[in-house]
Amino acid sequence: MSVRQSLLAILDQGPCYGYQLRAEFERRTGASSPLNVGQIYNTLERLERDGLVAKGETDAQGHVFYEITQTGSREVARWLAAPVVRDAGTRDELAVKIAIGATLPGVDVAQIVRIQRGAARERRDSLRRAQPTGAPSEGPEALARAMMLDSTIFAVEAELKWLDSVDERLARHPEHTLTLGLATDRPRRGRPAQV
Amino acid sequence: MSVRQSLLAILDQGPCYGYQLRAEFERRTGASSPLNVGQIYNTLERLERDGLVAKGETDAQGHVFYEITQTGSREVARWLAAPVVRDAGTRDELAVKIAIGATLPGVDVAQIVRIQRGAARERRDSLRRAQPTGAPSEGPEALARAMMLDSTIFAVEAELKWLDSVDERLARHPEHTLTLGLATDRPRRGRPAQV
DNA sequence: ACAGCCATGTAACTTGTTACATGATTTT
């Protein structure tokens, strides 16, 4: 719901055509990873299907402009006013992986943690080193890029802190594996699957 | 790629049937949000389609067991050996939202940040308060749950830190809005979309 | 002429997710 809403918010500023939207999205978010143009057109189709944008005029150069609808504008306002919730739905891939790995007999969780920590440290250092090359170092674009970079760096640092805490927990709690079982209180049916 | 790989890793321990897989996944990850059973069967179908598991025997009680294949086992080993990469692809929804919001004229970014901070603080506090009710407070299950909880808490704390840093950056850099433009060096085609 | 970017679009596919249908068994 990130690209979709972002494009809609940009369209709330005025009609745009596909390629333009990609450029706007990228300069406003620091262009971390280039957005595949195809996705723009897909998203526009879906936004149109949902009544949030409408296909507008085509100019002399053949640019197909899309404009936001009233419903779309309301949706943008709603998006901006409501906090991003990361409640139930969001399962963190790393956390799930470590949790699962920790419960599997024969799996060296500590090793998994070490590997992840190594990768995270490298990533953190390379992010810290990240000096904008070619891109402007001042102005709104630079601000956006800096904020996006900070976000990633803080996330990696949190990941590293968490990995340390996992090590501590594992040290304090050496028996953490689980064998297959029905995991219900009273296995009425089935057999206790092979152990 | 979290549920899919997790189920595969569990199946690497021995054959399981659908309902059992859900129970295993939940007790191993602390059952933050209950996993819809339908997803298990979907995932099993897809894993079978991809040659990673095979439909095995059906026991007297009618339980349909799935077993992992050699390819599947190799995939599990690969998954556990490789770090989770959060490189290019992963766009953080909050960061994108704030970055976009900051560049939109007429949008009060500071207000967005305030709202998000409030929600994040509430969430952090409620997570800290989270005492496992009913669930065991010892053993592997408790460990898994604690690790998953830590992960979420660290993530929220990082979010709060980032929100503070955003405020600082905005204070130091009051002009951060961008109007629509082609954003290309030389707009050969099209007009400078309405400003 | 040719490489490369601008530009639009289509088709396919991935994972996650929910809603629903169906029936057996078990508890109340």
Added chain:
DNA sequence: AAAATCATGTAACAAGTTACATGGCTGT
């Protein structure tokens, strides 16, 4: 008898993502 849980499955959809086809225009 009714409600709840166990159990399997199907159908549909969301959002992201990629690959590809097609052309126009531009710079070398």
